[in-house]
Amino acid sequence: MADETPHADAWSATVAQMQQEMLQHWLKWSAAPANASGPFEWWPKLGATAASALPPSFQQFGPAWELYFSLGRALLQDFGGGEAKAADLASRAQSFAAVMDTWFEQLGSQLGQLPNFRVPPDPQQWWQSLMHAPGAPASAAPNSAPTDFAALGLTRERQEAWQKFARLLTQYQEVQAKLARQWIKIGAETTKKFAARVSAAGSGAPGASIESIKALYDLWIECAEEAYGGVAHSPEYCQLIAELANSSHAVRAEQQRELESWARQFDLPTRAEVNALHQQVKQLRAQLRPQPRPSTSPPPPPKAKAKAETKKKRAMGRRPRARK
Amino acid sequence: MLEFARRLSATLTGLGGAATARPGCSRKQLVWSEDKVTLYRYEPLTRPAGITPILICYALVNRPYMMDLQVDRSLIRGFLGAGLDVYLIDWGYPDGADRFNDLDDYIRGYLHRCVQYLLDTHQITAVNLLGVCQGGTFSLCYTALYPERVKNLITMVTPVDFKTPENLLSKWVQGLDLNLLVQGGNVSGDCLNGIYLSLMPFRLTQQKYVDMVQGSADQRQLENFMRMERWIFDSPDQAAEALRQFIQWFYQENGLLNGTVMLGGHRVDLRRIVQPVLNIYASKDHLVPPSASVPLARLVGTADYTALAVDVGHIGMYVSARAQREVPRKIAAWLRERE
Numbered sequence: 155m156a157d158e159t160p161h162a163d164a165w166s167a168t169v170a171q172m173q174q175e176m177l178q179h180w181l182k183w184s185a186a187p188a189n190a191s192g193p194f195e196w197w198p199k200l201g202a203t204a205a206s207a208l209p210p211s212f213q214q215f216g217p218a219w220e221l222y223f224s225l226g227r228a229l230l231q232d233f234g235g236g237e238a239k240a241a242d243l244a245s246r247a248q249s250f251a252a253v254m255d256t257w258f259e260q261l262g263s264q265l266g267q268l269p270n271f272r273v274p275p276d277p278q279q280w281w282q283s284l285m286h287a288p289g290a291p292a293s294a295a296p297n298s299a300p301t302d303f304a305a306l307g308l309t310r311e312r313q314e315a316w317q318k319f320a321r322l323l324t325q326y327q328e329v330q331a332k333l334a335r336q337w338i339k340i341g342a343e344t345t346k347k348f349a350a351r352v353s354a355a356g357s358g359a360p361g362a363s364i365e366s367i368k369a370l371y372d373l374w375i376e377c378a379e380e381a382y383g384g385v386a387h388s389p390e391y392c393q394l395i396a397e398l399a400n401s402s403h404a405v406r407a408e409q410q411r412e413l414e415s416w417a418r419q420f421d422l423p424t425r426a427e428v429n430a431l432h433q434q435v436k437q438l439r440a441q442l443r444p445q446p447r448p449s450t451s452p453p454p455p456p457k458a459k460a461k462a463e464t465k466k467k468r469a470m471g472r473r474p475r476a477r478k
Numbered sequence: 479m480l481e482f483a484r485r486l487s488a489t490l491t492g493l494g495g496a497a498t499a500r501p502g503c504s505r506k507q508l509v510w511s512e513d514k515v516t517l518y519r520y521e522p523l524t525r526p527a528g529i530t531p532i533l534i535c536y537a538l539v540n541r542p543y544m545m546d547l548q549v550d551r552s553l554i555r556g557f558l559g560a561g562l563d564v565y566l567i568d569w570g571y572p573d574g575a576d577r578f579n580d581l582d583d584y585i586r587g588y589l590h591r592c593v594q595y596l597l598d599t600h601q602i603t604a605v606n607l608l609g610v611c612q613g614g615t616f617s618l619c620y621t622a623l624y625p626e627r628v629k630n631l632i633t634m635v636t637p638v639d640f641k642t643p644e645n646l647l648s649k650w651v652q653g654l655d656l657n658l659l660v661q662g663g664n665v666s667g668d669c670l671n672g673i674y675l676s677l678m679p680f681r682l683t684q685q686k687y688v689d690m691v692q693g694s695a696d697q698r699q700l701e702n703f704m705r706m707e708r709w710i711f712d713s714p715d716q717a718a719e720a721l722r723q724f725i726q727w728f729y730q731e732n733g734l735l736n737g738t739v740m741l742g743g744h745r746v747d748l749r750r751i752v753q754p755v756l757n758i759y760a761s762k763d764h765l766v767p768p769s770a771s772v773p774l775a776r777l778v779g780t781a782d783y784t785a786l787a788v789d790v791g792h793i794g795m796y797v798s799a800r801a802q803r804e805v806p807r808k809i810a811a812w813l814r815e816r817e
Contacts, residue, residue, distance in 0.1 A: 368688075379678060
């Protein structure tokens with residue numbers, strides 16, 4: 155059942171593989187060289203001692219990290235009066251940006267392969283795979299069930315509830331994927347800005363010098379916030395944020411409905427019942443103690459007139475000093 | 479590497495010791511309470527200045543101890559030092575029993591009864607009302623409905639125009655389906671925290687902590703940091719109905735500006751605010767941008783309107799050295815002139 159489309163679980167499988175590899179190699183990573191003399195020595199030495207331990211799916215991060223740390227090394231050499239030249243710094247920054255760009259592109263294309271994000275459920279295909287998939291576990295069926303089958307029979311309402319839940323979950327995932335693409339855009343834009351500014355610093359542009367590693371980090375954050383601000387204010391992103399909230403609330407509401415249904419089976423109090431009681435209490439309290447009526451004075455005059463009246467009021471309104 | 483590790487280790491050790499630093503420094507007494515709402519009166523620090531008592535109406539979305547975080551970061555201490563008689567409303571932590579509390583309950587209910595307590599206790603007919611952030615919005619509504627009960631109104635980092643171009647939070651909530659939102663009950667403080675962090679995610683989730691490690695490992699500074707950290711993440715859950723109304727009426731409909739807010743069937747008309755108004759805003763505020771506060775000038779009916787811009791951010795209004803120097807002194811002087 156899980157293989158009903160050729161790349162249905164490509165993304166999940168990749169993530170799972172990465173997690174597994176990370177776990178398997180974490181202990182080896184922990185045995186990283188203790189004799190690294192600076193933060194920028196750590197990565198290459200780690201690479202040298204644990205090259206074989208690097209998970210395959212993390213290989214693509216290697217060049218990016220190496221270039222990022224080489225930027226730091228170049229800066230350190232600059233501070234220490236080393237031989238690093240400005241042009242060297244700029245070229246490292248550009249190489250870093252290029253590698254990161256490639257990585258973001260790859261990430262973007264992988265997101266396009268997420269299950270259910272592009273292809274609507276095909277009942278015929280689902281039915282065929284259900285009937286013919288060799289060795290498919292029975293429990294796999296409900297997870298892969300399409301969301302637009304007509305619900306029939308004794309469990310009709312349950313089927314409808316699950317279909318609705320599946321639809322909502324799919325919508326939520328779709329919005330998440332769209333948002334992830336926005337974040338890829340933010341990442342790419344950040345890298346571009348960062349590389350440009352590091353290059354400017356390398357070329358000795360006035361006011362662009364980077365004085366310390368911390369300044370390099372602060373520059374990275376500044377670029378990230380700028381890139382994020384540009385995207386976060388866009389109508390598209392704002393709409394996605396609202397959609398994400400709405401779809402997650404819809405999923406939650408459906409889950410809650412399901413839980414309440416179970417609670418009723420066991421004669422447990424449900425939130426709906428508690429809500430009804432709270433509303434009754436609120437109504438009773440309102441009857442017992444009505445809210446005060448506000449001032450019924452006529453609408454105020456224009457400001458110039460108000461000034462005179464305010465002065466008059468203040469003159470008349472002197473009251474005994476507050477008791478302490 | 480070694481230096482960084484040493485600094486990180488020192489910071490982590492220091493933070494362990496600073497974790498017990500408690501916020502709050504001024505002595506106060508509980509004088510009134512109802513449900514989860516509490517009214518406190520602060521004990522005087524100096525000779526009374528003979529000014530009408532001031533009632534501080536804080537926001538629902540954060541805890542009010544930010545006004546009195548520690549001895550050298552306390553606006554309340556500044557007020558007390560100026561001889562003011564200070565009261566503070568603590569809205570508490572709403573739970574499931576409060577999910578149907580609406581803005582009318584908060585403004586014409588709890589806030590009104592707190593004002594009534596001061597009127598009865600001091601035998602006066604009007605109080606000085608200081609509204610902070612969302613509490614400022616509440617104070618504006620209250621004053622517009624009951625102008626005779628407010629002698630002077632002070633608003634601090636208070637949004638009035640909720641749809642200005644810089645207001646990212648406002649842009650995000652325009653498309654929210656609020657009926658779906660409240661169907662799930664109260665909105666958790668964690669959810670709100672996540673939203674606040676996502677306004678400046680890289681600064682607030684990374685750089686802030688790197689700066690902390692990079693900075694001095696002085697124990698006092700770490701304690702300051704921990705108090706702030708505690709406050710930032712100590713966000714109460716929001717009563718579902720009140721939050722729904724707040725987002726819909728203020729953020730989506732911009733009701734304060736358009737005059738469409740109705741509380742208990744009564745229209746909130748800011749032109750009814752004819753008493754003196756002091757509007758204090760932070761010029762670097764990313765939560766309530768100056769452009770959100772400044773329009774108050776043309777909306778209120780008073781001719782005695784003063785605006786005060788302080789060159790700090792939203793949080794800096796409560797804790798920065800500049801705000802500590804300027805704000806309590808100016809408020810006290812402004813009130814004294816109008817006593």
